[in-house]
Amino acid sequence: MNQISPALADTASEARQPDLRRVNSNPDFWYPVAWSSDVRKGKTVGVTFAGIPIALVRPEEGGLFALYDRCPHRQVPLSQGIVNGQTVRCCYHGWAFGRSGRCIDVPYLGKGKLPNGVRSYPVREAGGLIFVFPGDPEKAKTVPFPKLAQTDNPAFKTRHFSPRVNCHYTFMHENLMDMNHQFLHRRQMGQIKARFLGQDRGEDFIEARYSFMRSGGQQPLAERLIFGKHKDLNGREQPVEEVVTIRTEYPYQTLRITDKDGDLIMDLWAAYVPVDKDQRVTQSFGLLSVLRPKTPLLIDVIWPVLGWFTNRIFLEDKDIVEMEQAAWNEVGYDRNVEIFPIVRELRELLVRCGCPQDVKPAPEPEKKPA
Structure with missing residues (x-):
């Protein structure tokens, strides 16, 4: 009997379904592209969404607007x-x-007919972020705007972060959804094991719930300060102290931590925005809200520790997803062997809600002459 080589088997499997790394972000959603503080009054800033150049313009008076940046x-x-x-x-x-x-003025044209203008983009500001709607502008009126962690809740303190990662945005979704990768963070978090508690799913979302059991090593200081010290049970299995709920509600991702009584302790909201046309570079925008301790000003004391800790964790994740992208670049298609059911379902969601690359984007429309 003839044997099929692994490479040929991979190719056959890949031919049966879209390559996830060739599925573009769906532009018909609100995407963050900059922090509000980045665009001062009377100034402009250039950003990109999937290779589309966009100019953010903030007049001295009135709200910010966004135009095609050419x-x-x-x-x-x-x-x-x-x-x-x-x-x-x-x-x-x-x-x-x-x-x-x-186009409302060409200084040397006099009263002649003005030339075509440029496309404008719906724009909103919330949670310290600037969002644009790069897709069909009519849909911007009905597509729901995301809930941005606890930015409006004074009981929480919120941290901003916006790292750029050299990988396709789908690697970021997979990394956070699959909590079985805690082995990667063993130096930062000690020896812990994820326990899968269940899931929920819908047409545009998938959610997974976990708790964690420590099997060795000390509880990190930042974790202890936020969640309290976990008792050493001398090798016995730890009870559920906190529940971690990770949700991809396309195109955003959230991570919420509640205590054993169901009270919210931490709320993370993240968006992964493609920068280049091929969508191999991702600009992440995140809001991390942490419940303020009852002790006044304690959150301000622990804030630098939390920042250092979360940054170290993220850098390990960044290195690993960029390795995944490099492996994809070597062969030009997705050879991942995924066995965890929740991630398999996540991948199906990302394909279903995204845009395969063989779908040609509409050209940028021009404004008619005045």
């Missing part, structure tokens, strides 16, 4: 331009564009 005249970035009232002027010839993207 002047139609010579394709110079509008983000290099000058904010003038409620317009942005291209730095090259001074063409002016308003909030709607319409």
Whole structure:
């Protein structure tokens, strides 16, 4: 009997379903692209979503607006331009564009017919973040806006983070959803084992619940300060002290930790935004809300420790997902052998809600002349 080589078997399997690493982010959602503090009054900032250049413009008065970041005249970035009232002027010839993207002035044209404008994007600010809707602007009116951790809850203190990672966004979803990878963090967290408690799923979300059991090593200081000291049971199995709930509700991901009574202790919200056209570079935006201890100002004392601890954990995750991307780059398709059911279902969700790369994006529309 002829044997099929592993490589050929992988190729046959890959042919039966879309390669997850070739599934683009669906643009018909609200995506964070910058922090509000990054765009000062009277200034512009250039960002990208999946290779699409976008200029964020904040006038001295009035709200921020977002335009396609290329002047139609010579394709110079509008983000290099000058904010003038409620317009942005291209730095090259001074063409002016308003909030709607319409060209409203060409200094040397006189009263002649004005040229085409540029696309504008729906934009919102919340939780210290600037969001744009890069897809169909009509859908922006009905697509739900995400709940951003506990940014509006004074009982919590919130930390911002925005690391850039050289990998496809789907690796980030898999990494957080699969808590069986705690072996990776053994130096930071000691020897702990994830216990899968159950799951929930729907058309646009999947959720997994875990608790953790320590089998060796000391409880990290940051963990002890936030959750309290866990008793040493001399090798006996630990009871459920906290429940960790991880949810991908496309395209966002959350991690919520509750104590044994069901009270919320920590709430993480994250979005993974593709930067380049091939979506091999991801800009992460995260909000981490931690319940303030009853002791006044204690949260301010432990905040640097928490920051150091979470950063060390993230750097280990960053290294590992970039290794996964490098392995994909070597062969050009996904050879992952996934056996954990919750991750298999997550992958199906990401394919179902995303956009396979063979679907051509619509060209950037131009505004008609005034």
